Amino acid sequence: MNKYLDNLKKGVDLRESALGLKEEIRKTHSGKTLAKELAGDFSVFTELLKHEDPKVRKNVALVMGELGEESLKPVLWEAYQREEILYIRADYLKALSQYDCTPYLEAIKARMEELDRIAVTPEEEKHVYCEQTALKTVLVKTEKIRKHTFTAWHERLEVILLVNREHREATAEQLYQPEKVRLLAGGVRFVTDNLERVQPIRTYTEMLFPIPGLELLEGSPQNMAEQLAHSQMLPFLKKCHKEDQPFYFRLEVRAQMAPEQKVDLVKKLARALEKESDRQLLNAPGGYEIELRLVGNREGRFIPLLKLFTIKDRRFSYRVESLPVSIAPVNAALIMYLVKDYLREGARVLDPFCGVGTMLIERRQVATPSALYGVDIMEEAVRKARKNSSLAHVRSDYIHRNFVDFTHEKPFDEIVTNLPAASRLRNVESVAALYDRFLEYIPRVARSGATIVAYTPDYGILKHSLEEHGRYYIKKTFCINEREGSFVVVFRLK
Template sequence: MLTSNYLEQIRKKNNVRQNLIELKQLIRDDNQKKALAYEIAGDFSDFTVLLKDEDPKVRKNAVLILGEMECDDLADLIWDAYEAEQTMFVKADYIKSLSKCECRQLLPKLKIRLQELSEKKVTVEEEKHVRAEIFALQALVLKYNRPKHHKFTGFDNDLEVILMTNRNHREVTVAQLPAETEVKMLSGGIRFQTTHLEEVLKIRTYTEMLFPIPGLRLLEGSPDHMAKQLVHGGMLRFLNENHAGNPPFYFRLEIKSGMATDRRIDLVKKMSLAIERESDREMVNTTSGYELEIRLVANKEGRFIPLLKLSTIPDWKFSYRKEVLPTSVTPANAALFMALAGSLLKKDARVLDPFCGTGTMLIERARFLPCNTLYGIDILEEAIQKAKVNTELANIPIHYINRNYFDFKHEYHFDEIVTNLPGVGRNKDAESLQILYDRFLQKSQKMLENNGIVVAYTTAPEILKKQFHNYPAYILEKEAVINERENSRLLVLRYHIEY
């Protein structure tokens, strides 16, 4: 059905609500939106008149359509209708529509309304709708009035830190801490005190840095009670002690729990609003541009461990990773592979990656220990182009070639081959993978120096081990489980020939 047909039915007052709903859905398509704009030719009266309709759902859908038309001239009219609106579940939709217009002139009014709602005592029945209105207002205010992020200043403070790591190889990260550091092993990471946070930031084998809130170990109770525990139990004090700048701090809340999704989402919304209120809006919830994540991790007893993840701490170690592919290895994993193979790698090595993807393995190899030359090969042109972007950002000289490894020739041999091998599911079944791995091992014998090393990450370790047993020149130097669920492993082979 065309936009003109819906418009005609709305003008005739035929089933107005349903036709508005269907028209609203239709103009999500840009071509249909253009068709409606052409049809009304700047005259929005068919919809503005409906903002006074006795049916609140008619008003709701009419104002949402006006918002979709993104006409700045409508901003004051929508605001006036918003102020006149008495039905709570509709009010947030007026603000959502306003957000699609240029309405900077309304910023003082938006702030006043936001403050009024934040201080308002609401009933249980009102809470859901007031919460939605606050979130919509907050997003619109931040569109025009986002303050600068706070600057982290606590690098030399005595801080308790949690580093999330590969659960099978936590000791690799522990070994990079100062020798006197007392470490508590967690199931997925390590916990310790430090006054040298800048040194910790240089470690490349952890995936996340989290901060426990001093003096606050567990939360329990209602959303309001847990918000009080957070705000008055040390969270704001911790943030203020470790940052320059004045409140508010912009946050998002994440809950890690086995509870049903709808229940978890409801808890996040209620707690976020309660945190804002309890902190007198020194903590402000936002879905984008936030400075910190408040993460609540449920324990077996159903209570929550509160942790903070700070985006105010600059972390540049993987900033080169601009381009990725679905099959790309994570940089923290690539760094872990190099650390696990560490004693077998050599300084100033000539290094080759025959399935280089976006270059992460080679970049992390170069970061681990200086190399003489690095070559990356991939049959996929897109991968090579992405690898070049990442490598330029990493400022590391790597030669990339868009070619099939099995057709590649070079004037000298390599000391090391480091690679993320194709696995089952990457357009490969077990049989074709067996053939590929066999060809890889055969070809690599011709590319390696005697006593050269292969560092291979694979999600099909049984196939690789089965194949390399067919080549007596390969010696298995090391095998490490990376992820039990995925059956992924790192295998380090030495190529050795007796002369």
């Protein structure tokens, strides 16, 4: 870092040294340390902001942002205002975003409006977009935008819940007006006037809202922006929230498109939508509360949907700890809902492959057990399971041990578990051997007639092991993901 700084002072290798100093500061987080060492003399940087090489100016500005010295803020602002090279104006703003830019707030808003009006060439368009994005970043940080409050809990709303494709009915039957539900390929669509009763359902992955009166989007990004801006999207958002202020959004495109096509569509549509909505909708790289999701169909058109982050999803807030092999909480919740008729109140429940405790926690949601025990060979998993269970207010005992070494003086009534997969154990032979040991182990810890709920991505292996052992009979099998081959098997010990 000292070498780069000396070069800048001597005027040697300015472009490489400015870039090197910027990257070194970011890598080591040493901006404030350097500022102290310079003891208020930043003339080497302020002079280079006037250098003829735009890349020198750009990287020096970014260095000044990392220093965090208030005296440099007006210098950066003046340099930004006089900068004529479009492609580096955004970098001055990135530097300024490290400071409180309240004195420049009105000028920032005026510049955003100016950029909407100016005519640009196709080559200039991306640089203008970058400057607009950087201006919004500064604006968001400076204004400390108040969050919108969702208030439409008892308004009449059309809702789409995304769910497991194999078990759409499991969610549909939990709605209090199931006859008004329409099943989609990967979800359920319905109308409700009581969202408070819908939100706690644990078997959906996402809650989305169709835009009233707008089923499909088509045409150029400008055409689609006009369709959105003149639709009921803004009235719907305003109806659902009490604050009268712009909505910060992000665009998500899910369609069969090349990555570069998606990026181009998102940039052009976001910019056009801001203009067409008179900036009541603002695209934000961070701090957004609304996701506008465009789902492509076979005809090349898009279904527009809204995801509202103003609706806080706290269903699985206990799951702060996880492992790469951990089951998704919504999958564990679906499994327990599917097998609920085989679970009973007051049961003593064991999970011999408990991981971070998700299966046991979700088992507790369905019927209150008298005891929950989790065993795992990984100490890290047990530690995380204890934390998750504490946050879920579920009383469980977790033991760090290989399951075959764990026994208890009282037999268990139920065993619920997410069995290790062949992919995790590297080969089919090892998972078959593990499943055999698991089935041999159950009679040592469970009473006769005990219920076992086993989730496995290797159903064929488990089914073969069950048939070989002969001490079990299968009560029910549920396919969770046909493509992945994952199933839940409910069986009993004779």
